[in-house]
Amino acid sequence: LVWLAHYLRTRSLRRKMQIRIDEREAVARDIHDTLLQRFHGVMLSLQAWAADDAIPERRRAEISDMSGQARDALLEGRERILSLRGAGDDGLALYDQIAAEGSLLQQRFRLAFVLDAKGKPRPLRDECSREILHIAFEAMRNAFGHSGGETVRVVLNYADDALWLSVLDDGRGMPGAEAGVQDGTHFGLVGLSERVRRAGGVLHVDTAPDEGTEVHVKIPARNAYARGSARERA
Numbered sequence: 001l002v003w004l005a006h007y008l009r010t011r012s013l014r015r016k017m018q019i020r021i022d023e024r025e026a027v028a029r030d031i032h033d034t035l036l037q038r039f040h041g042v043m044l045s046l047q048a049w050a051a052d053d054a055i056p057e058r059r060r061a062e063i064s065d066m067s068g069q070a071r072d073a074l075l076e077g078r079e080r081i082l083s084l085r086g087a088g089d090d091g092l093a094l095y096d097q098i099a100a101e102g103s104l105l106q107q108r109f110r111l112a113f114v115l116d117a118k119g120k121p122r123p124l125r126d127e128c129s130r131e132i133l134h135i136a137f138e139a140m141r142n143a144f145g146h147s148g149g150e151t152v153r154v155v156l157n158y159a160d161d162a163l164w165l166s167v168l169d170d171g172r173g174m175p176g177a178e179a180g181v182q183d184g185t186h187f188g189l190v191g192l193s194e195r196v197r198r199a200g201g202v203l204h205v206d207t208a209p210d211e212g213t214e215v216h217v218k219i220p221a222r223n224a225y226a227r228g229s230a231r232e233r234a
Contacts, residue, residue: 030059039077044108047141076134094129095121098136098154105152109144112151119158123226128219131199132165135192139167139215147171149212163224165217172208192217199223 039138046067050060099115106113136154144154149171156166189205192215196203200223207213 039070039074043067043074044104046070046117047145051145071134071137075130075137094124094133094136095156097133098140098156101137101154102140102154105140105144111144111149113224114151115156116153116155117156117158120154121158124163124224125226128163128199128224130216131195132163132219132224135195135199135217136165136167138192138195139165143167143169143171143213143215159221161221161233163219163221165219167215170212173209173211174205174213 046063049055050064050067052060054147055063095115095117102115105111140152140154143149147169149169151170153166153168155164155166155168155208157166177188189203193203196217196219199219201217201219202216204216
């Protein structure tokens with residue numbers, strides 16, 4: 001009788017727990033499919049206005065700042081959704097968020113979007129996860145908004161010695177982009193470079209007129225992967 005009472009109580013608790021989990025999943029889906037999607041549309045409009053030469057420069061700077069705040073809020077909202085769903089970083093969170101962002105950009109700019117992953121996904125360090133997501137989104141936004149191409153491709157490579165992120169397009173290219181990384185004059189590449197350095201990585205831009213642009217980011221394993229998820233190498 002004691003065993004039966006314990007079994008029934010345990011089953012009841014499990015049922016209640018599953019109900020709560022289902023409710024949290026429903027709330028997370030609703031937030032993602034409604035609030036965050038609309039918020040993302042507002043953010044993209046702000047980005048377009050920030051690049052409109054018809055608007056005074058001072059106002060465009062304010063709008064650009066608002067756009068950055070909106071993006072930060074959007075990223076935080078997505079992190080809260082992952083937390084609400086109880087989904088730990090099993091190495092797929094980065095892939096899922098890039099896929100979602102790429103889908104929204106694809107709908108807005110009408111370019112093809114391809115996302116590939118190589119190697120075995122693994123959990124990332126918190127600081128790397130935050131920076132690499134910002135880096136990916138900024139590079140993707142540049143490619144969709146400025147390349148003038150037909151396809152944007154993102155490649156995640158979970159190599160043993162490093163995490164690689166590559167954002168490639170088949171557009172018009174960026175003359176002098178390498179110099180732009182140094183002097184801060186090219187499409188925010190200096191901002192990408194700063195974020196890559198904070199993550200302990202290296203940024204390389206390969207581009208030429210009418211030959212597209214490739215943005216490659218390499219973050220060594222010791223700076224990228226959570227402890228115990230990969231062998232750290234020098």
